[in-house]
Amino acid sequence: xxxxxxxxxxxxxxxxxxxxxxxxxxxxxxxxxxxxxxxxxxxxxxxxxxxxxxxxxxxxxxxxxxxxxxxxxxxxxxxxxxxxxxxxxxxxxxxxxxxxxxxxxxxxxxxxxxxxxxxxxxxxxxxxxxxxxxxxxxxxxxxxxxxxxxxxxxxxxxxxxxxxxxxxxxxxxxxxxxx
Amino acid sequence: xxxxxxxxxxxxxxxxxxxxxxxxxxxxxxxxxxxxxxxxxxxx
Numbered sequence: 001x002x003x004x005x006x007x008x009x010x011x012x013x014x015x016x017x018x019x020x021x022x023x024x025x026x027x028x029x030x031x032x033x034x035x036x037x038x039x040x041x042x043x044x045x046x047x048x049x050x051x052x053x054x055x056x057x058x059x060x061x062x063x064x065x066x067x068x069x070x071x072x073x074x075x076x077x078x079x080x081x082x083x084x085x086x087x088x089x090x091x092x093x094x095x096x097x098x099x100x101x102x103x104x105x106x107x108x109x110x111x112x113x114x115x116x117x118x119x120x121x122x123x124x125x126x127x128x129x130x131x132x133x134x135x136x137x138x139x140x141x142x143x144x145x146x147x148x149x150x151x152x153x154x155x156x157x158x159x160x161x162x163x164x165x166x167x168x169x170x171x172x173x174x175x176x177x178x179x
Numbered sequence: 180x181x182x183x184x185x186x187x188x189x190x191x192x193x194x195x196x197x198x199x200x201x202x203x204x205x206x207x208x209x210x211x212x213x214x215x216x217x218x219x220x221x222x223x
C-alpha cells in the first residue's frame with residue numbers, strides 16, 4: 001500500500017490515508033482590480049489551525065489590511081501586533097495595540113514583483129483568542145515578521161482583505177492543519 | 180468615477196461573486212478607520 005504522499009497510478013486511497021493528510025487545501029480564489037476581498041466559511045470546526053497565503057500587486061503602491069469576520073459581517077475584533085519590519089537596511093519595531101484591523105502587507109504596482117504573505121491562524125473558529133503568526137515579503141527590501149493577537153473571542157468563519165486607495169490583483173489560498 | 184469592486188468567495192459553496200461595492204459598504208470601511216493614511220509602515 002502506497003504511503004502518502006507517494007501515490008502510484010491507479011492506487012485506491014483509503015479513509016485512513018486521506019485522514020492522515022496533514023495540510024488540506026480548503027480554497028483558492030483569484031481576484032482582479034478589487035478593493036475588498038472576502039473569503040467566507042474558510043474557518044470551521046473541521047480544523048483548529050489554518051494557513052493563509054497571499055500574493056498580489058496593486059494599481060499603485062499602498063497597503064492592505066485584514067480583518068476576521070463571521071458569516072454575515074466583520075465583527076469589530078480587537079487586534080494587537082508585535083512586529084519587526086525590515087526597511088532601509090534596518091529592523092524597525094512595528095508594534096501596535098488595540099487596532100481595528102490586522103496590518104497585512106504593502107504592495108507595489110508591478111505584476112512581476114508581487115507582495116507575498118503567509119499567516120498561520122491558531123483557533124480562529126473557537127471561542128477564544130486567535131493568535132496569528134505571519135511573515136510578509138512586500139517586495140525587494142521590505143520584510144515583516146509579526147505576532148498578531150486577536151483579543152476578542154468570537155468564533156470567526158472568514159477573512160476580508162481591504163486595500164486602502166488602490167485596487168489589488170492576485171490570489172489568496174486557505175489551508176487547514178490537521179492536529 | 181469607477182466604484183470599488185468587492186470579490187467574495189465562499190469556501191463551502193464555491194460561489195464567487197464580483198460586484199461593485201455599495202456606497203454603504205464602502206463608507207462602512209472608511210468609517211472603520213481603514214484609509215490610505217493608515218499606511219503606518221516606513222514604506223514610501
